[in-house]
Amino acid sequence: MARYTTLYTSALIAGLTAALFGYSVGFIGGIIVLPSFLEHFSLSALSPSARASTQAQIITSWLVGALFGVPLGMPFCSRFGRKGCLVLAGGLYVLGAGMQLLDFGGIGGFEVGRVLNGLGVGVGTLGGPMYISEISPPSERGMLMSGYQTILQLSALAGFWGAYASHSTFPDSSALQWQLPTGIQLIPGLLLLVGTLFIPETPGFLAGKGREEEAERSLVRLRGVKGEEWMVAGEMQEIRDAARVSALVKERKESFGTELLxxxxxxxxxxxxxxxxxxxxxxxxxxxxxxxxxxxxxxxxxxxxxxxxxxxxxxxxxxxxxxxxxxxxxxxxxxxxxxxxxxxxxxxxxxxxxxxxxxxxxxxxxxxxxxxxxxxxxxxxxxxxxxxxxxxxxxxxxxxxxxxxxxxxxxxxxxxxxxxxxxxxxxxxxxxxxxxxxxxxxxxxxxxxxxxxxxxxxxxxxxxxxxPLGREMDALFDDEKDIDEEEEMEEETETTLLLKHGQRERRGSLGVYT
The missing domain is CATH 1.20.1250.20 (MFS general substrate transporter like domains)
Structure with a gap:
């Protein structure tokens, strides 16, 4: 399994989006009841009902941010790639954590930071699982995708015990009591931003954009077979076929509503x-x-x-x-x-x-x-x-x-x-x-x-x-009509490519004789 080093590392970095999710869930419940937090943001002076309402807003604002982060991340995933989506997730998360720490505008500024934080988590829950799934071979996909949930639970646990430990370590008069658990959010966010610089884009996305040479280099790197490219020839062909079908569907300009039919x-x-x-x-x-x-x-x-x-x-x-x-x-x-x-x-x-x-x-x-x-x-x-x-x-x-x-x-x-x-x-x-x-x-x-x-x-x-992703996955769901239509599109794609290749050869020959 040593040859899968890049695969595992890439999946781990993408899995940091689960750490953004888990830690945010784990630490906030403990933070909003810490005496130092209540005193710093003047919540201790509120009536019990008003304080409970404000605490509920802090949690709800994050959830709403996460909900809207998903559609925000969708065009990034489609246009700039799965890596672009991961960068956006990390950037929004770090920005939100920074706003919570720097204390702009009192509790209102903290809530804005929570919204940005949630947006980053929402983007990450879209891009992270997609990235891991698209880079994984069938034999490893289940384990690597399950790692997403493992990281989520680990980071949620760290958030819970972090708030607990902070309360036990620092006096109620110290701002560090709430600032330290809040600042820890920066760690997974920054690791995601930096780590994304060193991982490849998914082969499926690159092939879908017509960048087949880059897609093959990405696949070779992920499978650890540099110098033995023949070992991924079959998998690369499946990726090409899926990308060509996708390209033909786009040329037909079928709407998403038509796909849903x-x-x-x-x-x-x-x-x-x-x-x-x-x-x-x-x-x-x-x-x-x-x-x-x-x-x-x-x-x-x-x-x-x-x-x-x-x-x-x-x-x-x-x-x-x-x-x-x-x-x-x-x-x-x-x-x-x-x-x-x-x-x-x-x-x-x-x-x-x-x-x-x-x-x-x-x-x-x-x-x-x-x-x-x-x-x-x-x-x-x-x-x-x-x-x-x-x-x-x-x-x-x-x-x-x-x-x-x-x-x-x-x-x-x-x-x-x-x-x-x-x-x-x-x-x-x-x-x-x-x-x-x-x-x-x-x-x-x-x-x-x-x-x-x-x-x-x-x-x-x-x-x-x-x-495997592609034809075999399609066969689990598609009826015979859908499968026949896909095969027709593939044949049409191959015919189109052959015609274009022939036209290029004829143009080349004319160029020689003229």
Whole structure:
């Protein structure tokens, strides 16, 4: 595997877009409650409701920025390449982090920085997975794409424990208490910007722009076969074929709406959008929001022990993501893990519904005692974390990045990624209200969603593991009419190229004799 050094390095650098995502999620919850932050931005003087509203705005502004960052990144991916998209993501993220640190305009300036931060994350969630998918050979694609989720979980964990450690290390009077965790955002952003300078553009994008020699050099570099170019001849031919079909489609000036009328494209969007919705509807945010209370009601009544167990929740997600990346992804296909994971999540939600139903009122949590049921509930939260992290967590991103045709890949990925962010906003908004109004019934509702997700996977999601991009991926979704049309376009392309070659030869001959 030494020859894949460039491949792994490139995937790691593109995977830093997940670090932008994960750290931003992980650190902000701890930062906005730090005494130094509240004092510096005069939030401590506000009423509890006004302070809660401002804190919610800080989180929501980032989510909205991420949502709009996806369509912002789409033209960059299509025109300037996947590398251009990564540069834009890193630049916006660093600019946003800088605004948060330099304190322009008080809390309003901090929120503007969060919006820019979110825009960068949104752009990154579009470009990062696309880049990794397009540079990966089928045998390595599952592992490398799963690395995206692993980096996300690792950086989220770093954000959570970073805020926790900062609170423990610095006094409440020190601005460093909130500035240090905020400033750490610059590290993955700058690493992404610098690292992008040293990685190749994806061969598929270069071939699609007619730069076939550059595409071949990029592929040779990624596969580590310099001097043995014959080893990638077959893969390069597949890339050329896909690029030629894409070019012919563009010459026909078929709109994206026309593409959507094709049964195969519609099927792929149903799968991609469905998986992104499922990733949010499985109920992870309900546990993220309520885990400390569950742990306290289980008998771990001190705030420190509750927060510690919440941190372990993040550790379990990280270790599960690593296990999936290096072990589970090679054992069985995507469908198996999606079905198993969603089913286990449903069982966990049913157990938690029963347990949460028995949680004492908030003013009695200090009286809760450690019981066998409490221990089971804590373990159930961790089993849920494992189930999510080996199924919908990584696989949703994996599938969406690999199933779409080259010529509409950026647009389709923009739709699925926007769906991810839109439903994050929806779930972040409705979960607290659900927990307030129907309480333990929230977990029953999420259990139902988990079962519906399992049915959706069983009937709608094909197996994509180890399937090469291009014709073989098309065959999973396209009906015979679409495949026949693609073959006709390829034949037409080859005929056109031969005619053009003949015209050039005739012009050359005339030039000799005249």
């Amino acid at each position: 094709k049964r195969g494209v519609r099927q792929r969007l149903v799968v991609g959008v469905g998986l992104m919705i499922a990733q949010n509807m499985v109920g992870l945010n309900a546990l993220n929001y309520y885990a400390p209370v569950i742990f306290m009601s289980a008998g771990f009544t001190s705030v420190s022990s509750s927060l510690f167990l919440t941190g372990v929740f993040g550790v379990v997600k990280l270790l599960s993501a690593i296990a999936f990346m290096f072990v589970f992804v090679k054992i069985r296909g995507n469908r198996f893990w999606l079905l198993l994971g969603s089913s286990l999540c449903a069982v966990c939600m049913l157990i938690l519904a029963y347990f949460v139903h028995r949680i004492p009122p908030a003013n009695q949590l200090g009286e809760a005692k450690l019981t066998a049921g409490g221990v089971i509930s804590v373990l159930t939260v961790y089993v849920f974390a494992f189930s999510f992290s080996v199924s919908l967590g990584p696989i949703s991103w994996n599938v969406c990045s690999e199933i779409f045709p080259l010529h509409i890949n950026a647009k389709c990925c923009a739709i699925t990624t926007c769906t991810q962010w839109l439903f994050q906003i929806v779930i972040a908004y409705i979960t607290p209200h659900l927990l307030t109004t129907i309480g333990w019934g929230t977990y029953l509702l999420y259990a139902l969603f988990c079962l519906l997700i399992a049915l959706f996977v069983f009937f709608s999601v094909p197996e994509t593991r180890n399937v």
